[in-house]
Amino acid sequence: MSTPLRGGQAREDELLSATLDVLREVGYSRLTVDGVVSRARASKATVYRRWPSKSDLIVAAFVNATRDLPSERDTGSLRGDLIAALGDILHELDRFGDVMVDLLGELGRNPELASTIRDGYIAMRRETLTAAFARAQDRGEIPPDVDVKPLWELAPAVIFFRRFNLGEPFGVDDVREFVDNVVLPLALRPSAG
Amino acid sequence: MSTPLRGGQAREDELLSATLDVLREVGYSRLTVDGVVSRARASKATVYRRWPSKSDLIVAAFVNATRDLPSERDTGSLRGDLIAALGDILHELDRFGDVMVDLLGELGRNPELASTIRDGYIAMRRETLTAAFARAQDRGEIPPDVDVKPLWELAPAVIFFRRFNLGEPFGVDDVREFVDNVVLPLALRPSAG
Amino acid sequence: MSTPLRGGQAREDELLSATLDVLREVGYSRLTVDGVVSRARASKATVYRRWPSKSDLIVAAFVNATRDLPSERDTGSLRGDLIAALGDILHELDRFGDVMVDLLGELGRNPELASTIRDGYIAMRRETLTAAFARAQDRGEIPPDVDVKPLWELAPAVIFFRRFNLGEPFGVDDVREFVDNVVLPLALRPSAG
């Protein structure tokens, strides 16, 4: 496979892709810029011209990889929407979970990085989920007096917690069960609070 | 098992305490072994004799600090127990949250570390919370047909998610609100699933 | 053989010169690589990239310093040549004697180092002295049947012995006396052995 476009955007993608590869192979803490550079047959200057630090590079690789993910799923029912959106999240955690959890520690120390991640990937996922709740309320599926705002984060929080804090698998069946036993009962109950 | 380190145990505590101090002052990534060593007026050999690497040292400091935390709170009501236990967690996150979230990334790559953390701190917190639910069910506060097993993780997961993924504060008021609007309704609802 | 270290050659000289400075200031055993590095405003990697160990660095500094020393002295007489050459040696011992005597112990354990020193500095000094004897014999100053081969080492051996084994000073006057009373009588005596 030749590389007809070495400069510009194509090179950038190669670099980020190499970064992601290394990231998945050795993990965040054992990734070195030299390792990325040598895998991409690049020069350190080429990397540092684009991203001022190692963590910027890693973030860029993450952002680049999560930029074009499936969003807006309208299946017609809240349950369908939730299961679809949470299934997407599950799939993304399979691919990027280890990177995400490594980045998490950085977020507290690097506000700029935090904004990037939170305004990017996380906001996107929140949007998808809150939109599903909003549509359900518009459709009358959810009582109008139920406060749907805090509901979107329940499933993501538990998925993340189970997977990374507890180290237990959390699959599509678990998603379905959680939606049916926790999220929907809270969304549909007659009187809130 | 004899104790050749009889006087050494005290030194160990000093070292871990110094580690924790430095950890809180400069954060996980900026902590240096030299910094710990100089604060404890110790020698690097003294540290490396006990913990083979910097991350082992940090883990030990974390484990040591979370070993003797308040547990078993019996306030007489599920609501009181939950709020007390979650308040403890909030307080622990204030003190060790940054370390915990940094450690999280390591868990996936270091199974031994994962066991240590999960069988230690996390299991302890789960115990406290599941015991609260069990007592409530024994008392008849919760209907006997409700499956309380998955309930304990809801609040910790959301606390963790809010604080580290979303970067939003989560205080005692939020705990109370979450318990009242999410946990208790799920625990007390007449018919489960 | 290309020279990827083109600018590096100058750096190399700076490093060796700094090494020699430190060597003369604090002595062989108290020299530290960090000391050299900090004096040269260099990095340890810069030193270790070139010389794999501290002793290699010191040897290189010594070899570099003794590479371009005055040689070929032709004063017209054997006595003059000898006094000039031995005076050079005296001067070199003043500058590098401590390093040389420290190196001496290493020579027995490090054959490569031994070759370097012996084929370098020592061979150079032997050349100068044996050439002086050869010229004297060519001029007829020394009887043709005298074996001049073993004569060159007499004065250096005694100078070295006096200075380092006995710890007594050995100056230009002593050189003159030694040449007049020992070397020249042996060289000029009518019948050898």
Next chain:
Amino acid sequence: MSTPLRGGQAREDELLSATLDVLREVGYSRLTVDGVVSRARASKATVYRRWPSKSDLIVAAFVNATRDLPSERDTGSLRGDLIAALGDILHELDRFGDVMVDLLGELGRNPELASTIRDGYIAMRRETLTAAFARAQDRGEIPPDVDVKPLWELAPAVIFFRRFNLGEPFGVDDVREFVDNVVLPLALRPSAG
């Protein structure tokens, strides 16, 4: 072989003997006190109670080993005395040469050590040789107007120089040749200076 006398002088000899063993095995620079201690199944305190530093220990080992060496050889002729005494030196260099040459570097930095070595081993050897010249002059073997003072060091200096500076062997035949071609001609020549 049992160790009936563990304390006192016997232990001291064991320690010095272990030191000498290690010294001959790994050389001065690679000798460690821990190595000596572990070979002698001793404790560091036991060593440091007797000798305040590593170099003191090594010097003591050397001094202990060279304490009882053959001295005063009176063969009846200067030639015989010289060859006998120089043969002793050759033998001692075979056994302790590497240690001596390593110590040489220390002498310049450690005046106390220098006195010990110079007033001990070296003075002893000088005594033996100058005594041989004195006896020869008393016997009339050497003309009374010859200054024998500087003659004693010629052979030791050359032996040392050849062996350590040049790295060439110097055996009994070389001693004989040197005595016959250099020392005796200088001692016996009719008019000095």
Next chain:
DNA sequence: TCATAAGCGAGACGGTACGTCGTGTCTTACG
């Protein structure tokens, strides 16, 4: 017969230097 002390083995300790490795900056030469 016992206790009190002195020497000992074992090895932890503070300190210092070593040699390695990673980051981010910079220079050189090539295309």
Next chain:
DNA sequence: CGTAAGACACGACGTACCGTCTCGCTTATGA
């Protein structure tokens, strides 16, 4: 001009050694 190659300053890591220290154990006496 952007790039590959890689030298460079900085600084942390983990190791090794020195000389000091503390701990029990053993032995060798003195009561």
